[in-house]
Amino acid sequence: MLVHSAGALLERCGLAYGPQTAVVYGDRRITYTEQIARIRQTGRALLTLGLEKGDRVAVLMADRPELLDVYYGALWAGLAIVPLNAKASASDHAYIIGDCGARVVVHDGSKADRVDGARGETDIEHVFSVDEEAVLGGGGYLPHLVAKQSDGPGRPEVTPDDRYGIFYTGGTTGRPKGVEHNHRAFVAAIMSEMLELGLGERDRFAHVAPLTHAGGLFVLPVWLRGGTNVILGGFNPDQFKATVAAEKITSSMMVPTMLYVLMDSLKNGSEGLESLSTVIYGASPIGKERLLQAIDTFGPIFSQLYGQTEAPNQLTVLRKSDHAMAIESGDLTPLSSCGRPVGIADVRLVDDDLKDVADGDPGEIVAQGPHIMRGYWNRPEETAAALRDGWLCTGDVAKADERGFLYIVDRKKDMIISGGFNVYPKEVEATLFGHPAVKDVCVIGVPDDKWGESVKAVVVLDPDVSVEAGELIAYVRERKGPVLTPKTVDFVDAIPLTAVGKHDKPALRSAHWGGRDRGVN
Incomplete structure (x- = not known):
């Protein structure tokens, strides 16, 4: 019988690796x-x-x-x-x-x-x-x-x-x-991670991304290969470097912002970090120049994953070998991609009618696979919109090249990805509309060298109420936490509208994304 649940996999790990170290947390060592x-x-x-x-x-x-x-x-x-x-x-x-x-x-x-x-x-x-x-x-x-x-x-x-x-x-x-x-979906996702992302036997994996977020999906793959999950409790570059050196860390998963901070903290290149053989990055795309800097520092040890909560962690992957080949060949174009489809996923680029677009044309990424969600909890209409004819509609628009690499160029949804976290503008807008000074507001994502995208609020003020940008920022932070808080606020006399009277977000975003080869980061 196939192993079909997380519990069955866990029992196998305990049986196979009993006396070996499963978890490290500070001075604590926990065996399998x-x-x-x-x-x-x-x-x-x-x-x-x-x-x-x-x-x-x-x-x-x-x-x-x-x-x-x-x-x-x-x-x-x-x-x-x-x-x-x-x-x-x-x-x-x-x-x-x-x-x-x-x-x-x-x-x-x-x-x-x-x-x-x-x-x-x-x-x-x-x-x-x-x-x-x-x-x-x-x-x-x-x-x-x-x-x-x-x-x-x-x-x-x-x-x-x-x-x-x-x-x-x-x-x-x-x-x-x-x-x-x-359970079927997550067992499939776990097996795919073990196949696609360069993890090896007896890896020592440093967890700096939240275990309740994408980072936690690497715990069981590490255990299934007899490795050790080293929990750092968050990301601090000095702590990470010390832990890599002391624990001989071989692998980790970071959002690009963490990798930027790590590289900016290095004084002697990768000295002391030589044990690292796999760094997985994802949750938001990485800037190509920073990626080249990272490869120059550490070597081609990087794997990129692209996925969604609806398809855990992976629809496509840019493997370590893809990074290495790009450097060796001098053709760096694939480094701007999100990779090629993973083995368990059937991925297509389609138009609004779910018909395949012509080669080279942009289309929405849709996917099938054993790891696709059941649906949205108690939301049949949203489930029907996302799962059409058996295909998960991601809302991301991409182009494909002749080698099968996908390049995300835009996002059909309004979602912003900042520091690896999803931010839906309507959630921020609804909060800001609760402030008496806000007459109208539109929230967009703008390019940010550190966070990939940052949240910007474009606000029309009530002429009878005075407010500073900092007050609105604090207002959102108090009610929604730091991730959804705008980093900047622009005050305008009016927000541009489309022909049907909706906020013209593409027009607002174009002022910040002009000259770039894609409209998201």
Whole structure:
């Protein structure tokens, strides 16, 4: 029988690599035997609450071993995981918890205030902390419950079609929407990562991207090859360099902004970082000049992935060999691409009627594959719009060359990708419209050397109300968190409109993207 669930894969890892080190976190070393025991106990603890297969477990924690225990413990038990973005607001957390119907929320001390705030806006059946000093009133201390459980084998039955999780991404209507996946999809995605991205046996993978975001999708692929997941708890260039040197790190995944900061911090090239053999970058495209700088510094150790929450991590990949060949041949054009389709995905470029465009013409990227989402949670109309005739419509527009490399040139959706995080303009606009000085507002993404794109608000003020740009920026930050906060605000007398009376975003964006070969970054 095929291995068809995360729990089955985890059991195989524990059996194959028992005494070897599975996780490093500061001075802590956790073996595979210890890790699978922690996962089993956590899964059983959650089941004692009366949860049933497919029930949702929301987690809001900083990157640490306990996050892995809860995340994989839930999956091992046949429950569905709902990771909460630590950078989102308490209001968004409350909305997501209510929208997905999470029966349990697990948090740590650093996020206790967020969970407490969310409790005031929605009903939560069970709230647990992994830190005893941060137990909220009416909540529980999860390690006490975990310690009572058996750590032996005997996992619950989980099928490929059972719910794996609901992963929330920004909503075009101003609220996050949940992307539902089953175990089949994530097992396919995990196997594809092991095939496509250059990971090897006994890799030592440094996690600097959030484990609740794309970075967490590399935990199980590393374990399946007997490697070690080294958790840094975030990205700091000095900490990263010290950890690479001390732990002989071989691989990592970064958003381009992190790579820029790392390179800017280097004083002696790659000295001390020679163990690095694979750096995966994604979530937003990288500037070609900075990529060339990185290759010159580290060598062709880079792999780029392009995907969506709806198709975990990968629709296309620009492999290490593609980077190396571009340098060796002197033809650097592919370095501006997002690569070629991964083996598990059928990818096409189409027009609005889902017909293939002519060679060289731009078309929307659509895809099929075993890792494509079930749909958007409780949103049948949006699901129908995104999944048309069995094809996932990505909203990204690309051209293909004769070698099959895809070059993203624009985005049909209004989404902005800033520092690897998705920002939907309507969510920011809805917030700004709540300020009494804002008469009209349009939010766009503009090029940013550090973040790829940054959020800009174009605002028409009420003539009777005075406000400074900094006040509007602070207004959004307080309500929506740093990711959705505009970095700049332009005040205008009127926002240009299209022929049908809508904000003319292409006209606004063209002033900032003129002279570039694509309209997104």
